[in-house]
Amino acid sequence: MSYLNNEEIEKLKLTHPKKRILRFIFLFTGLFIMFLGFLFLFTGFDFEITLEGFNLSLFVDILIIIFGGIITSKFFITPYYIRENSLTIKRMRDLREPIEKFVKFNSITLTRGIAALLLISVGIFSFLIFGDDIGHEVKYGSAVFLGGPSWFYVTGLPMLGIGLGLLIYFLLSPFRGVFSRSKNFLFFYEIRPAFPWLTEIPRKDIEVLRYQNNHAGPKLAWIIIMIPFIVLQLMTAIPLFAAERAGPEFVLSWTFVVISILDILALIILVMFQQNYFEIATKERLYEMWFSPVKLRKQSQFKEDFSIYLDCNPNLRDGEELNNSVLFSDVSTTNFQLFNLVFGLFLIIFAIVMLTQMVFFGPLVWWVSLMYGLMLFVKSLFYDFGSKDGDILQFDEELKKFRFKRLFYYKFHYVAANNVESINVRKWYRKLDFFDIFGISGLLVFMTIQQVEGWVIADTMGLIIDNLLSTSLLCVVIVFIIIYVCLPIDVVEFKTASITYRIPITLDLKEDHLINKYLKNLKVFPKEVLKPDMKKTFLVRMGFIGAFIIGALIYIAIYFAFSF
Numbered sequence: 001m002s003y004l005n006n007e008e009i010e011k012l013k014l015t016h017p018k019k020r021i022l023r024f025i026f027l028f029t030g031l032f033i034m035f036l037g038f039l040f041l042f043t044g045f046d047f048e049i050t051l052e053g054f055n056l057s058l059f060v061d062i063l064i065i066i067f068g069g070i071i072t073s074k075f076f077i078t079p080y081y082i083r084e085n086s087l088t089i090k091r092m093r094d095l096r097e098p099i100e101k102f103v104k105f106n107s108i109t110l111t112r113g114i115a116a117l118l119l120i121s122v123g124i125f126s127f128l129i130f131g132d133d134i135g136h137e138v139k140y141g142s143a144v145f146l147g148g149p150s151w152f153y154v155t156g157l158p159m160l161g162i163g164l165g166l167l168i169y170f171l172l173s174p175f176r177g178v179f180s181r182s183k184n185f186l187f188f189y190e191i192r193p194a195f196p197w198l199t200e201i202p203r204k205d206i207e208v209l210r211y212q213n214n215h216a217g218p219k220l221a222w223i224i225i226m227i228p229f230i231v232l233q234l235m236t237a238i239p240l241f242a243a244e245r246a247g248p249e250f251v252l253s254w255t256f257v258v259i260s261i262l263d264i265l266a267l268i269i270l271v272m273f274q275q276n277y278f279e280i281a282t283k284e285r286l287y288e289m290w291f292s293p294v295k296l297r298k299q300s301q302f303k304e305d306f307s308i309y310l311d312c313n314p315n316l317r318d319g320e321e322l323n324n325s326v327l328f329s330d331v332s333t334t335n336f337q338l339f340n341l342v343f344g345l346f347l348i349i350f351a352i353v354m355l356t357q358m359v360f361f362g363p364l365v366w367w368v369s370l371m372y373g374l375m376l377f378v379k380s381l382f383y384d385f386g387s388k389d390g391d392i393l394q395f396d397e398e399l400k401k402f403r404f405k406r407l408f409y410y411k412f413h414y415v416a417a418n419n420v421e422s423i424n425v426r427k428w429y430r431k432l433d434f435f436d437i438f439g440i441s442g443l444l445v446f447m448t449i450q451q452v453e454g455w456v457i458a459d460t461m462g463l464i465i466d467n468l469l470s471t472s473l474l475c476v477v478i479v480f481i482i483i484y485v486c487l488p489i490d491v492v493e494f495k496t497a498s499i500t501y502r503i504p505i506t507l508d509l510k511e512d513h514l515i516n517k518y519l520k521n522l523k524v525f526p527k528e529v530l531k532p533d534m535k536k537t538f539l540v541r542m543g544f545i546g547a548f549i550i551g552a553l554i555y556i557a558i559y560f561a562f563s564f
Helices: 005-009 016-042 057-076 110-130 152-172 217-240 251-272 298-308 339-357 363-383 434-456 461-486 514-523 523-531 531-561
Strands: 100-105 175-180 185-192 194-204 207-210 276-280 286-291 392-395 401-408 412-415 422-428 489-495 500-504
Touching: 005 016, 005 175, 057 152, 100 298, 110 152, 152 217, 152 251, 152 489, 175 298, 194 276, 207 298, 217 251, 251 363, 251 392, 276 422, 276 489, 298 412, 339 363, 339 461, 422 434, 434 461, 434 531, 461 531, 489 514, 523 531
Parallel strands: none
Antiparallel strands: 100 175, 175 185, 185 194, 207 276, 207 412, 276 286, 392 401, 401 412, 422 489, 489 500
């Protein structure tokens, strides 16, 4: 077996005629299987499969639909000679090139399985206590409205559905990973039940890759999904402990408290205990994977082995110092940032005060404030802190390779870049994601609307004072948002042929106190954002902040115009 040259590697990117046909076979086969699944579901077809008297036909229908969806998704495989999520059976010695290094592991999403069991327990516990009755004779009272369903439908059934979904994911997601590396390729071979997949990535095409277990990504959506149930249950349960007619057993209160505790445990597991994640970016493609390696021996060694396999681990020679390059001489080896934590805690406390005292703003504001505050708190724990000497930055000027490593207790983050065209330490804005847009827009819009409404009806001195206080809090929140969105932070920025990537860092403290550093950053804020390469982004971000506020004002003006 020989190594491929560049010309042979480029030929692998040509379209394979058989794969083009195979894609449509997968598409129509998968759609047909999904059609059968929905047909069985809507017609109530009975497979006559039972477990302790419980009919599992619905579960079988769901599995058929999921199986059809998996087959259908194979339509999106690339029709090239090079393999990408290709169904194939290969041994390492049968791959395109001789293997230099490999990593084998079993991926099992144990955290999702535990969370599934907790949420299913919530559903079962709620059902046993409240039952599934609907009407005026419901034990422990009706939920939502008089004569409505039992509390099971609003506390247990949603969690039961989420738990069953997580359980299906837990059962379908395990795979045996055999990842190997040759001179010119990375091979990702996933041995899944009935679906052995192989993906080949030419190493020369890789520009940037990252490997981490602190990537929150879409997992923050769990906060939006579960916090409303937890808060509403506790809001119902806690006041009932003081109600004489709710005693002496306080069944409703204690049930809600127990359910809420189980929900909180599931939420912590789903958000805080993330899977491993890697992302590989080339000029044409972006590859990513979530996985949960389970090693019976040397579990802690896996991240080192896998980072070496991906070639993203900084290689410090004996006696070499951390960040010894002149380029990184001012970069601290211990990452420490506080703003996300302070902003998040402020929003959480702000929401709790509004919720418990019913002051300042209404439910829409404190819902958004609580959820976004929790998201910022999680982001802070994931991204803003590092162990002592936990940051390692290395740039090889001759090979144009950059390597980065950050550790914080059990969390880690590796970044690697090849063929770096430029790299420097500079200031840039925080990267915003969907959850930032959700939180910031919600706060600005709802607070503005409610504050204008408050001033319109303020006809007594008490209401005027209340509105002055709430307006002051609105201004504080706006200042926090402007600092979060528009104040540049320290980053390492590098550019490859098609990618610009930035890593937030902490510079060595040159001031006497940390507060002086923040005051200095605020002092140079106008000068920084008006630089030619930063001005456009600053104006766009400030424009969006202004647009949310002006949009809310226009809405409230139209509302009052048609109300009188």
